[in-house]
Amino acid sequence: MNSTIFEYFRAASLLVLTPHCFDNYLLDLNFLDVPCFKSSLSKVLGVGIILGSSTVKVPQILKIYQNQSGKGINIISVILDLSAITIYMAYSFVKGFPFSAWGDATFLAIQTLIVGVLVLYYEGKRSQSTGFLVGYIVICYVMMSGMTSIDTLWSLQTFNILLVVFGKLTQGWTNYQNGHTGQLSAITLGMLFAGSLARIFTSTQETGDKVVILTYIASTLANFVLVVQMWWYWNVDIKEKSE
Template structure:
């Protein structure tokens, strides 16, 4: 491999390996370095989660659009979920955490606000859907532009644990009352569960922030409840239940 090609390879590898770990693996052939293994695994998982987050809610969006319905999706639960994602995104951005540790939140936020707007569009009105989108853009500007002090963002991140739990369980309660999971997408729920479980490890490795770690533990637990409900109500006829 010539020097130019090697430099390109080293640059690409830096997405996963720190300079020290790169040298350990590719120069010293030391494959038993535990700290390097944990660090590289965390960065690799982070990248996979970010790639997955590009489409994680797309099946949900497509399902709502194809059925022209947001039936069974609790807009309060969606908004609480969106709030938790946005708080974490703003907190991580202002704190300067590595993008691999929180980048998925950016793509999740975009897709979640689209879900919320579609639910309002089909179940309420076009005006409410547009207002929802515009209101969210204003909130993002205030939280990400530096107008919101870091200590306020830290307090909000602490509150995030309750937001995550309450938001997911609100949807779980809606599912229970309806006797079905409505337009919830199985693919989306499984991807969210897998992502939140993986984020527990990456947060421990890359941020060391106990509040962030506890947030993802709470998110994984609540997502697991929704996945269980999906399995429980799998064969329920939504139209029959609605009647």
């Protein structure tokens, strides 16, 4: 193989393989290395989750936009969800974790922010919608620019477990009270559940951070509740319930 082509191939492979595993698999032809298999699987899942996360909430955003309504979406739940995502993103960034371990949080934060802005906008709260957007950008800068200590971020990440559960269950309670899931998207909920479940494994492999792992376990369980509600209320007529 041409050396230039090989170097390009190696560089591309290192997105999902460590240098050791690359040599193990492709030079030594040793395919029975269990640690390498776990590491490679974690990287592949991480990249897959990041790619999936880039559009995971697009169905939700489109549903709100097409209906010109955020009916059934609890804005407090959205804010809590965004807070949890942002804390994890800032904590991982400052800790220097591999991007494959937390990169999806970036895309989730952007899309959750858009959901929040749209919900407020279609409720007629346009000034609050703009303030929400600007305030979030400022908070991100403060948390990720070095102005916030790693100890503070660690404390926030510990609190994140409760934040994640409370945020998801707040939406679950709203669904229960309404007797339907409103403008929530089944595709988005399903992808979020699958992503958080996979993140338990990738976080174990790539960060070893117990707080992060526990956060994803809690997120998976809370997302499962919303998925079950989506299934339970699947055939409910929203207009009929509202009347």
